[in-house]
Amino acid sequence: MSSSSSSAKPESSPDHEEIFLENYFETLSHLAFDKAKEQLEKEKEASRTSSSTSGGGSWTTLLNSLAFLNAAEKSYTSLTFLELKWFARKESTRKGLYTVAMGELRRIEAKCLDVGSFEGQGSLSSRDRLLAHLCEQLSHFIEARQDLMNIYERLCTLGIQKNEVDFGELKIAVEDIKERTSKRFHHPVLVPIRNGFSVELELLLTLMQTECNMSSWRFLPALLCLQDSHAKLDAWGAAFKAKDPKKKLYALVQVKNSGIPPLFIWLVKMQGAQISKFSLYFHSTLSKQAPPGEMKTHLSNLPIDYYNKIVTFQRKTDAYNISLVLNTQASGINFQGLGYHFPSALTEPPTGMDSYPAIFSYPNERPTNLWPNIVMLIMTKHEAAPLDSITYECDKISKLKCVAFYEEADC
Numbered sequence: 441m442s443s444s445s446s447s448a449k450p451e452s453s454p455d456h457e458e459i460f461l462e463n464y465f466e467t468l469s470h471l472a473f474d475k476a477k478e479q480l481e482k483e484k485e486a487s488r489t490s491s492s493t494s495g496g497g498s499w500t501t502l503l504n505s506l507a508f509l510n511a512a513e514k515s516y517t518s519l520t521f522l523e524l525k526w527f528a529r530k531e532s533t534r535k536g537l538y539t540v541a542m543g544e545l546r547r548i549e550a551k552c553l554d555v556g557s558f559e560g561q562g563s564l565s566s567r568d569r570l571l572a573h574l575c576e577q578l579s580h581f582i583e584a585r586q587d588l589m590n591i592y593e594r595l596c597t598l599g600i601q602k603n604e605v606d607f608g609e610l611k612i613a614v615e616d617i618k619e620r621t622s623k624r625f626h627h628p629v630l631v632p633i634r635n636g637f638s639v640e641l642e643l644l645l646t647l648m649q650t651e652c653n654m655s656s657w658r659f660l661p662a663l664l665c666l667q668d669s670h671a672k673l674d675a676w677g678a679a680f681k682a683k684d685p686k687k688k689l690y691a692l693v694q695v696k697n698s699g700i701p702p703l704f705i706w707l708v709k710m711q712g713a714q715i716s717k718f719s720l721y722f723h724s725t726l727s728k729q730a731p732p733g734e735m736k737t738h739l740s741n742l743p744i745d746y747y748n749k750i751v752t753f754q755r756k757t758d759a760y761n762i763s764l765v766l767n768t769q770a771s772g773i774n775f776q777g778l779g780y781h782f783p784s785a786l787t788e789p790p791t792g793m794d795s796y797p798a799i800f801s802y803p804n805e806r807p808t809n810l811w812p813n814i815v816m817l818i819m820t821k822h823e824a825a826p827l828d829s830i831t832y833e834c835d836k837i838s839k840l841k842c843v844a845f846y847e848e849a850d851c
Contacts, residue, residue: 457499457567457570458570458629460479460483461574461629462628462629463479464476464479464480464506465629465630465631465632465633466632467479468509468510468513468632468633469632469633469635469636470679471513471517471701473510473511473513473514476510477507477510480503480506480507480510483503484500484503487499487500487503498548498551498552498567498568498571499567499571501544501547501548502544502545502548502571502574502575504544505540505541505544505545505548505575505578506541508537508538508540508541508544509537509538509541509578509582511537512537512538512541512582512585513585515537516585516589516703517701517702517703517704518701518702518703519592519702519703519706521535521589521592521593522592522593522596535586535589538582538585538586541578541582542579542582542583545575545576545578545579545582546575546579548571548572548575549571549572549575549576549579552568552569552571552572552575553572573627574627574629574630577624577625577626577627577630578625578630580621580624580625581621581624581625581630581633581634581637583621584617584620584621584624584625584637585637587617588617588640588641588644591610591613591614591617591644594610594613595610607648607651607652607655608648608652610648611645611648611649611652614641614644614645614648615645617641618641618645621637639672639675639676640676642672643669643672643673643676643707644707646665646668646669646672647665647669647707647710647711647714649661649665650662650665650666650669650714651714652774653665654714654717654718654721655773656773656774656775656776657721657766657775657797657799658774658776659722659725659780660780662718662721662722663718666711666714666715666718669711669714670711673689673707673708673711674689676704677689677692677700677704677708680692680698680699680700680704689708690708690709690712690743693705693708693709709743712742712743713743713744715742715743716742716743716744716745716746717746719738719739719742719746719747720746720747720750720764720800721764721799721800722799723747723800724800747802750762750802751802751803754802754803760807760842761801761802761803761804761806761807762801762802762803763798763800763801763802763806763814764798764799764800764801764849765796765797765798765799765814765815765818766796766797766798766799767795767796767818768789768790768795768796768797769795775789775790776789777790777794778797793811793812793815796815796818798811810842814844817833817844817846818846830845830846830847831845831846831847832844832845832846833846
């Protein structure tokens with residue numbers, strides 16, 4: 441009685457491939473790119489020595505495309521594409537790794553579907569069905585990544601310009617990405633990277649909404665957004681804090697060679713900059729909630745202590761008054777007036793002098809006797825051209841002869 445040979449190597453099964461993909465994407469979601477690369481190399485070696493022939497070529501091609509995806513994700517979290525923006529002439533150069541990965545994925549998908557249509561849909565193997573489905577959804581994931589790269593590039597460009605930053609427009613762009621991609625990569629194997637993508641997207645939305653609320657001088661909504669972004673960063677950065685749980689995130693990202701991805705560092709620093717800005721915009725409200733000594737301690741622990749900088753500047757220059765004026769007539773500003781407003785309540789927009797409130801003044805309240813002239817000068821300068829540099833105006837009308845200096849702050 442003959443018996444089958446036991447020396448043949450076991451055939452790679454769809455179950456094995458699915459388990460491998462689950463482990464790989466879990467590793468990728470933790471930003472462990474070197475480990476993910478090692479997993480791919482081991483699987484490639486195993487697939488070469490396997491006796492499997494059914495779909496083996498597609499599986500090997502998928503592993504190659506995943507290697508490009510791993511390299512692209514590493515470049516993405518390192519913000520390398522922002523450096524390439526200034527030196528690469530073509531957009532395809534900055535997104536080359538993602539473009540190559542997408543091309544490979546689409547070829548695999550087409551090949552698997554062609555086999556099914558040629559042999560009949562019923563004969564499509566479970567492996568080909570899995571690969572075609574995953575390749576389609578991974579292509580959507582890459583498209584979403586490229587859309588986010590465009591958002592970061594716009595933020596980078598706005599950061600070096602003096603033009604008015606429209607965070608409302610950026611928020612709409614991020615919301616559009618969220619809506620378009622909400623159901624495009626939902627396969628259980630892709631859950632880890634989908635969750636990571638969703639956290640990043642929600643965090644960006646919160647940061648954009650924070651800017652919108654602060655630019656409209658809305659205290660409570662801005663405060664709630666800051667708390668929300670802090671919670672999201674803490675959840676996302678839990679793995680980074682594991683080595684030193686007592687340290688705050690902002691302190692961790694200041695450490696050189698910490699191993700924390702530059703993308704996460706940038707998001708933490710953006711949130712820190714927003715807290716600093718919040719402390720200045722709403723200083724009058726916050727100062728009423730704590731004794732002066734405690735308030736000073738809190739401000740000194742911020743990434744940027746704007747209040748102390750203004751105090752130091754005023755002492756050095758002996759300036760009569762330093763005021764931060766909100767232009768409620770600017771586009772994108774939804775100013776309802778001071779204090780809390782019930783969400784459904786209708787409020788009349790401010791008019792006249794109230795359209796230019798001083799949201800911060802030091803060392804005293806805004807100079808009411810000079811305010812009409814100041815507002816008129818601001819309006820004249822703003823209509824003539826954006827205040828992209830420091831300008832000054834000699835006030836010869838009022839009895840108090842003075843020189844007013846103006847500079848437009850970022851909103």
